[in-house]
Amino acid sequence: MGLYRAIFYRLVLAVVTLLLLSVIVFAGCQILPGDVGRAILGPFADARAVQALNHQLGIDRPLLVQYWSWISGMVRGNMGMSYTYRAPVAPFVxxxxxxxxxxxxxxxxxxxxxxxxxxxxxxxxxxxxxxxxxxxxxxxxxxxxxxxxxxxxxxxxxxxxxxxxxxxxxxxxxxxxxxxxxxxxxxxxxxxxxxxxxxxxxxxxxxxxxxxxxxxxxxxxxxxxxxxxxxxxxxxxxxxxxxxxxxxxxxxxxxxxxxxxxxxxxxxxxxxxxxxxxxxxxxxxxxxxxxxxxxxxxxxxxxxxxxxxxxxxxxxxxx
Missing domain, CATH: 1.10.3720.10 (MetI-like)
Structure with missing residues (x-):
């Protein structure tokens, strides 16, 4: 029982570690320079098209809403859709x-x-x-x-x-x-x-x-x-x-x-x-x-x- 308790304790620590990592990753991605819509459509794309694409991708939503939507999907096994390939992320990863x-x-x-x-x-x-x-x-x-x-x-x-x-x-x-x-x-x-x-x-x-x-x-x-x-x-x-x-x-x-x-x-x-x-x-x-x-x-x-x-x-x- 001591061994199982220790393994359970380590698994809990692993979950906490991954949760903290997810917060750091999300925060780091938010401060990356550049605009997602601009990166996808190119430097000469119309500003209204860039804004519409950002809205379609949900990037203009509040940060807490974005984080919850992303992390809840990850927990369910849904890694989301790639902005670049417009396809599920999981097969690529x-x-x-x-x-x-x-x-x-x-x-x-x-x-x-x-x-x-x-x-x-x-x-x-x-x-x-x-x-x-x-x-x-x-x-x-x-x-x-x-x-x-x-x-x-x-x-x-x-x-x-x-x-x-x-x-x-x-x-x-x-x-x-x-x-x-x-x-x-x-x-x-x-x-x-x-x-x-x-x-x-x-x-x-x-x-x-x-x-x-x-x-x-x-x-x-x-x-x-x-x-x-x-x-x-x-x-x-x-x-x-x-x-x-x-x-x-x-x-x-x-x-x-x-x-x-x-x-x-x-x-x-x-x-x-x-x-x-x-x-x-x-x-x-x-x-x-x-x-x-x-x-x-x-x-x-x-x-x-x-x-x-x-x-x-x-x-x-x-x-």
Whole structure:
């Protein structure tokens, strides 16, 4: 019952967080520069036509009325109508989220095992040339912006070597293998950014666990080095790494505007950016709330993994 109560408590906090996010998103969209009707009809449209369109879209209503109409529709699953496309928002957002999830999955499959492996090896070989090489390589890759590494990889792998395609968007009707092939190029800059974070956290957790009392006790009991590492050290060393991985999930799904633009990939990041430029409030707000939901869900999953890896950690927090 304590576990269920804690999960219910976290779900309530998640709802409150998303509600506050909705208020911030609505307020932020209201202060975006420009006029919606003017953005849709163009700079040379008649002022009366712009005013009539704004009235038709309901933009001239009181702010509280607009917010209630929008948020009540979101709760019912109605994301509204796009100002730009004059079509329901949901199909655009769902398609963009699925695309971003595909790219995030490829990047995670590459970076999570290799990042953890790099951190573990660096910790086991602490203060050696292997440790220094992994740490320096990870830090160097982390500080390089995605658009810089992306351009370099395009020049090398696409233009010079002709190994990978320029774009991340596979042809229509392409199979899973072809889609993965097209997603390899945009996933490489993401790998470069995240490898250093994950490797450093895994290294720090491993070093701390290797010098802990329970590790010394396991060694004194006569367990082999392999048993100590797999049964005792790794289980506790992964706890800080899970936090880093969880926080990067939201970034991989919603923060890839630069990568998606550079590789002409239609994900949720590029969709939100386009909606902001066009003052397409329903599209913009729905996309941001979806990303917020992803963040909240991933953090809840991270808490569950914390509890599974270390039962001594109270899932209910410090209540």
């Amino acid at each position: 769902i398609h963009a989220v699925l695309n971003s999830m595909k790219l995030a999955a490829i990047a995670f499959i590459l970076v999570v095992p290799l990042g953890i492996l790099g951190g573990v090896v660096a910790a086991l070989k602490a203060n050696s040339w292997i440790d220094r090489t992994i740490v320096i390589a990870g830090l160097s890759a982390t500080v390089v912006p995605e658009f810089v590494s992306g351009i370099v990889f395009i020049m090398v792998f696409s233009i010079w070597l002709h190994i990978l395609p320029l774009t991340g968007t596979a042809p229509r009707g392409a199979g899973p293998v072809t889609q993965i092939y097209y997603l390899l190029m945009p996933s490489i800059p993401l790998f470069m950014i995240l490898f250093g974070y994950i490797a450093r956290m895994a290294r720090a957790g491993m070093i701390e666990a290797l010098h802990s009392d329970y590790t010394r006790t396991a060694v004194l009991k006569g367990l082999s080095r392999r048993q100590v590492i797999w049964r005792h050290v790794m289980r506790n060393a992964l706890l800080p790494t899970i936090t880093v991985i969880a926080t990067q999930c939201g970034y991989l799904i919603g923060g890839l505007v630069v990568v998606e633009t550079l590789f002409n990939y239609h994900g949720i990041g590029s969709l939100i950016f386009s909606a902001a430029k066009a003052k397409d409030f329903p599209m913009l707000a729905a996309g941001i709330l979806v990303i917020g939901t992803v963040y909240v869900t991933v953090n809840l999953i991270a808490d569950l993994l914390y509890s599974a890896l270390n039962p001594r950690i109270s899932f209910g927090g410090s209540r």
